[in-house]
Amino acid sequence: MTGGRGETITTTGHAVTWRRPPLIRDRRWRWGLMAGTAVYLALAIASIEVDWSRVVDGLARGAAFVAAFAQPDFVSRWEDIVAGILESLTMTVVSTFIGILLSIPVGLGAARNVSAWPVYMFCRGMIAVSRTFQEVIIAILFVAMFGFGPLAGVVTLAFATIGFMAKLLAEDIESIDWRQVEAVRATGAGWWQLMNHAVQPQVTPRLLGLSLYRLDINFRESAVIGIVGAGGIGATLNTAIDRYEYGSAAAILLVIIAIVMVTEYASSHARRFLQ
Amino acid sequence: MAGIPMLRLAGVSKRYGKDVPALSDIDLSLPRGQVLALIGPSGAGKSTLIRCVNRLVEPTQGHVWLEDIAVTRLRGAQLRRARRSMGMIFQEYALVDRLTVMENVLSGRLGYVGFWRSFLRRYPGEDVAEALRMLERVGMPDSMDKRADALSGGQRQRVGIARALLQAPSLLLIDEPTASLDPRTSRQIMRLIRELCSERDLAAIINIHDVALAQRFADRIVGLRDGRIVYDGTPDGLTPAVLTTIYGEEEWSTAPAGDEESGGVGHTRQMPLPVGDAS
Amino acid sequence: MPLSIATRNHQPVWRRRTTRAQWALWSAWLVGTALLVLCSKVIADNTTWSFVADAGRQAGDLIGRMLPPEWYYAGELWRPLWDTLNIATLGTGLGILIAFPIAFLAARNTSPHPALRPLALMVIVSSRSINSLIWALLLVLILGPGTLAGIIAIALRSIGFIGKLLYEAIEEIHLTPMEAVSATGASRLQLMSYGVLPQIMPAFAGISVYRWDINIREATVLGLVGAGGIGLELNASINTLAWDRVAVIFVLIFATVMVSEWVSAKVRHAII
Numbered sequence: 144m145t146g147g148r149g150e151t152i153t154t155t156g157h158a159v160t161w162r163r164p165p166l167i168r169d170r171r172w173r174w175g176l177m178a179g180t181a182v183y184l185a186l187a188i189a190s191i192e193v194d195w196s197r198v199v200d201g202l203a204r205g206a207a208f209v210a211a212f213a214q215p216d217f218v219s220r221w222e223d224i225v226a227g228i229l230e231s232l233t234m235t236v237v238s239t240f241i242g243i244l245l246s247i248p249v250g251l252g253a254a255r256n257v258s259a260w261p262v263y264m265f266c267r268g269m270i271a272v273s274r275t276f277q278e279v280i281i282a283i284l285f286v287a288m289f290g291f292g293p294l295a296g297v298v299t300l301a302f303a304t305i306g307f308m309a310k311l312l313a314e315d316i317e318s319i320d321w322r323q324v325e326a327v328r329a330t331g332a333g334w335w336q337l338m339n340h341a342v343q344p345q346v347t348p349r350l351l352g353l354s355l356y357r358l359d360i361n362f363r364e365s366a367v368i369g370i371v372g373a374g375g376i377g378a379t380l381n382t383a384i385d386r387y388e389y390g391s392a393a394a395i396l397l398v399i400i401a402i403v404m405v406t407e408y409a410s411s412h413a414r415r416f417l418q
Numbered sequence: 419m420a421g422i423p424m425l426r427l428a429g430v431s432k433r434y435g436k437d438v439p440a441l442s443d444i445d446l447s448l449p450r451g452q453v454l455a456l457i458g459p460s461g462a463g464k465s466t467l468i469r470c471v472n473r474l475v476e477p478t479q480g481h482v483w484l485e486d487i488a489v490t491r492l493r494g495a496q497l498r499r500a501r502r503s504m505g506m507i508f509q510e511y512a513l514v515d516r517l518t519v520m521e522n523v524l525s526g527r528l529g530y531v532g533f534w535r536s537f538l539r540r541y542p543g544e545d546v547a548e549a550l551r552m553l554e555r556v557g558m559p560d561s562m563d564k565r566a567d568a569l570s571g572g573q574r575q576r577v578g579i580a581r582a583l584l585q586a587p588s589l590l591l592i593d594e595p596t597a598s599l600d601p602r603t604s605r606q607i608m609r610l611i612r613e614l615c616s617e618r619d620l621a622a623i624i625n626i627h628d629v630a631l632a633q634r635f636a637d638r639i640v641g642l643r644d645g646r647i648v649y650d651g652t653p654d655g656l657t658p659a660v661l662t663t664i665y666g667e668e669e670w671s672t673a674p675a676g677d678e679e680s681g682g683v684g685h686t687r688q689m690p691l692p693v694g695d696a697s
Numbered sequence: 698m699p700l701s702i703a704t705r706n707h708q709p710v711w712r713r714r715t716t717r718a719q720w721a722l723w724s725a726w727l728v729g730t731a732l733l734v735l736c737s738k739v740i741a742d743n744t745t746w747s748f749v750a751d752a753g754r755q756a757g758d759l760i761g762r763m764l765p766p767e768w769y770y771a772g773e774l775w776r777p778l779w780d781t782l783n784i785a786t787l788g789t790g791l792g793i794l795i796a797f798p799i800a801f802l803a804a805r806n807t808s809p810h811p812a813l814r815p816l817a818l819m820v821i822v823s824s825r826s827i828n829s830l831i832w833a834l835l836l837v838l839i840l841g842p843g844t845l846a847g848i849i850a851i852a853l854r855s856i857g858f859i860g861k862l863l864y865e866a867i868e869e870i871h872l873t874p875m876e877a878v879s880a881t882g883a884s885r886l887q888l889m890s891y892g893v894l895p896q897i898m899p900a901f902a903g904i905s906v907y908r909w910d911i912n913i914r915e916a917t918v919l920g921l922v923g924a925g926g927i928g929l930e931l932n933a934s935i936n937t938l939a940w941d942r943v944a945v946i947f948v949l950i951f952a953t954v955m956v957s958e959w960v961s962a963k964v965r966h967a968i969i
Contacts, residue, residue: 152550152562161520161546163539164563187783191848197841205839230743233736240733275954276947279830279918283935288755290748293740367828370922374743377831384834392835396827403826474876495884502882512877516895525891529882536883537890578877585881 208389215397216390220383224395227376228402230293231365234375238297238365239358242304243350249305250312257316257342266309273306282368293374300361300368307360311353312346319345355410362406366399422485423447424621425471425589430480432466432645440466441645444480450588451619453612455626455636455653459665463645464625468591471623472504473497484589502529505582507611509594511574515567519558519577522566523549526584545584552580556610572603576610583614590615590622597627604628608635629656762940770942774930774949780844781926781953784919785912788851793905796856800863807867807893809885821864824857829915833924844925851912851919858908866900867893903965910961917950 153160167173217224252258252266273281278299285295285302319342327341369377376395383392425448432441441463448454456464469475471482473489482489489500505526513522527545528536535541541549553559556576566574575595582590592611596604612635615622626632632639633653641649641656641664648663649656714722748755801807803817832850840846875892883891920928927946934942 152546159543159547159550161524161539161541161549163521164518183786187787190779190783191787191844193843193845194841198839201839201841208835208839229739233739236732236736237740271955272951275914275951277914277918279921280931280947280950284759287759288752290745292744294744294749297740363826363828367830370830370834380831381834384838396831400823400826404822407822472880474880498882498884500882501880504880506877506880508873508877510873512873514874514878514891514895516898517891521891525878525883526881528878528884528887528891533884533886533890536887581877581881591880 204387208393211389211393212397214390215394216388217394220379220388220391220394223379223382224376224391224398227369227379227395228398231362231369231375231377232402234293234296234300234365235358235362238300239304239354239361241297242301242357242361243308243354245301246305246308246312249309250316251338253309253313254316256321257338266313270306270310270313273302274310278303278364278368279371282371282373286372291372291374296365296368296373296375299373300364303364304357304361307357308350308353312350315346315349316342352414355413359403359406359410363399363403423483424450424452424485425623426483427471428481428483430467430470430477430482432463432470432475433478439478439645441470441477444645444647446640446647446650448589448621448623450621451615452638453615453622453624453636454638454640455624455632456640456642457626457629457632457664458642460627462642464642465593466645467642468506468593468623468625471589471591472501472506474506498529502585503587504589504591505585505587507575507578507582507590507592507595509597511571511578511598513566513574513577513581515565517566518562519553519564519566519569520549520562522577523553523562523580523584526581529585549580549584552583553577555614556580571599572607575599575603575607579607579610579614583618588620590620590624592622592624594625594627596631604631605634611635629661759940762938763944765941766944766948767939767941768945770945771949774927774946777920777927777930778949778953780847781916781920781928782913784844784847784851784924784926785909785916785957788848788916789855789905789909789912791848791852792855792859792908795852796859796863797901799856799860800867801889801893803860803864804867806870807889817860817864821857821860824853824855825861826857827854829854829912830918830922833919834922837923842923842925847916847919847924847926850924851916854915855908855912858911859904862904863897863901866897866904870896899968902968906961906964906968910957913957914954917954 153162165173167176249266249269252262253270255263258266281302282295282299285298289295289298323345324337324341327337332340365375365377366380367377369375369379370381372378376399380392380395383389383395425446427444427446430441430444431439433439444467456467458464466475470477471489473482473492477490480490484500484503487500489497492500514525517525521539524539524541524545525536526549527541531541531545550559550562553562556579558573558576558580561569561573566577569577590611595607595611599607608631611622611624614620624632624636633656636653639649639651639653639656640647641660643664643666649660712719799817799820802809802813803821805814808814808817829850832853833846836846836850840849870893874896875888878888878892916926916928918928918931920926920930921932923929927950931943931946934940934946
């Protein structure tokens with residue numbers, strides 16, 4: 144961080160030019176990084192295999208699909224759409240509730256400052272597994288276990304919620320103001336009282352905000368896991384696309400977008416209210 | 419055009435929404451090379467006044483002339499051309515933190531160079547040379563590759579001054595240059611501004627809270643209260659009675675009794691005129 | 698909260714909430730509980746409970762089939778893994794290129810025209826609402842199966858994410874440097890490049906790396922609908938009930954995502 148003059152100023156004759164100091168000061172690193180990026184991009188792009196004749200065929204379908212958005216067909220599959228959306232919504236509500244309920248003990252267990260070592264390791268492991276695997280992969284496993292239907296979806300989303308919420312909750316608990324905890328402990332409070340009076344007030348507002356946020360995410364995910372048989376609007380959508388019913392597919396997508404917009408708007412208002 | 423003042427304001431008013439006007443009917447004219455200090459209580463409209471000059475704030479009524487250019491009638495590129503001849507210096511320095519000192523100084527040339535040149539940081543040689551001279555002049559010859567957020571308050575303000583001067587302005591608009599600085603640095607900065615104005619024959623309007631500094635470094639004082647000019651004269655003319663007119667009687671009376679009885683000039687007493695530190 | 702103090706038998710009674718707040722809270726709980734019970738019932742009605750009763754045995758069976766994993770199968774997975782990384786990386790890159798200008802159109806303080814702002818917000822919301830797997834489903838239909846569909850699906854989903862966070866960052870920048878840059882007589886584009894860009898650069902880099910990390914995870918499943926990457930192998934192994942291969946794929950995905958999360962955390966830490 145020295146402001147030496149020699150590096151960025153060059154004088155040729157009377158003209159002075161100045162160059163912005165480079166982001167990476169070491170010349171070898173800078174060029175190495177640029178060359179590495181260029182090589183990677185070249186290799187990566189070269190490894191994309193595209194069947195251009197297939198793409199040309201598909202463009203007509205693409206155009207038909209875009210056109211379908213202008214004239215979505217809500218009518219012919221109306222009952223399937225309503226049933227699918229309702230199933231998605233119920234899955235969202237139940238899974239969010241169960242997930243949050245379970246994420247509280249897991250989050251407490253995964254916070255190093257309030258938890259014992261073996262419990263900590265177990266909870267952290269669970270969070271890692273839940274966060275690493277995309278919901279759809281988890282859904283495949285639960286469908287194999289519980290059979291097709293919304294229950295597998297609920298369990299999947301609840302499991303994903305645990306990973307999401309418990310991690311953030313644990314981080315929150317780890318960064319709470321320890322003086323408040325000590326002050327409550329000084330009154331002779333037990334562990335549960337400590338959690339209730341010193342920890343809970345510090346983490347509750349964010350916990351509520353995150354719950355609403357997770358509700359949004361769970362709805363969006365519930366629209367996908369149906370593709371592998373875990374219930375919700377995804378199955379309907381998948382069928383519509385497979386059967387080339389673009390009008391119905393566009394209708395379903397528009398309904399999803401509308402619901403996401405409404406929940407997002409509502410939850411941002413609710414979060415402001417809670418703060 | 420010796421007869422035309424550097425800057426002239428005629429009937430300038432500014433009203434934010436439906437509130438009481440921030441400025442009403444300001445007439446002011448500033449000859450070339452004059453340093454004018456604008457004093458007055460917070461909310462008197464000092465900041466609004468200088469921002470109306472370069473139209474960072476759009477005046478609701480009235481006209482501003484920069485020599486023979488009617489600034490209030492300009493649009494787009496013409497307005498930008500007028501702005502580049504009015505250098506502005508800010509209270510919180512207003513440097514772009516994540517850019518280097520040199521980039522901040524060179525940004526004073528933005529009104530002169532094209533977009534791509536400025537985007538690629540390829541400034542003309544004479545601009546770079548001038549930037550180096552300015553950094554030297556404001557006493558920061560060796561910091562050009564430091565990032566702006568690595569500097570102290572006084573250093574930042576020096577960079578801000580260098581940036582304004584790189585515009586090759588004929589007028590400086592200076593908004594509370596010392597409000598965030600300690601007393602010693604404040605005096606150094608004010609002296610620097612004063613010297614640069616004399617060297618380059620620049621006119622300047624300086625908004626300032628500190629009456630003592632204003633008296634020490636300005637040629638002329640204008641007192642603003644509730645958006646109107648209530649005093650316009652020499653620094654010597656700032657009698658206790660005048661200060662009362664500017665800062666308001668009721669403000670004195672809310673202070674603890676017995677403290678302000680000798681003429682009600684709390685401001686000047688708190689900051690006595692400095693001696694022995696003159697340039 | 699003096700309102701929560703009532704007097705009964707000359708003894709002050711303290712309550713945490715006022716009566717009205719208490720009622721509002723109780724009714725909120727009531728509505729919430731009713732909704733939850735209703736939803737649970739709908740789920741329960743649509744569940745085949747004989748399968749659920751069997752779930753423990755099924756899980757045991759599944760684990761039994763996974764063990765021992767067929768480790769040498771990993772040798773066939775490098776190419777799909779490379780594709781997965783490319784889908785995530787190129788998709789993120791493409792998404793950034795599109796999201797960047799859209800964020801400027803969507804931010805209140807940089808939008809050049811009031812009519813463009815709702816349009817940009819519309820693009821962001823649509824992109825955010827639709828999962829990358831659904832995008833992939835559509836794109837496979839149009840472009841045919843392969844990594845290209847995956848890359849574009851990831852890009853389309855990333856536009857909304859990056860665009861939203863970036864425009865929020867743009868709306869939070871400090872105004873004084875902007876004012877100072879305008880005062881030099883800078884043009885609109887110069888104002889963007891000197892006043893706005895340096896202020897949002899750290900946020901922009903952080904958001905991009907964060908999305909890349911998420912995209913690695915998303916890219917692992919795109920193959921399920923034919924959009925390339927390791928998901929294709931996963932799909933094939935599941936369809937042939939080769940659970941010992943599925944186990945290998947899981948281990949590989951776990952390791953990849955862990956590494957990408959570590960890289961992303963390191964980079965974001967270095968930026969801040």
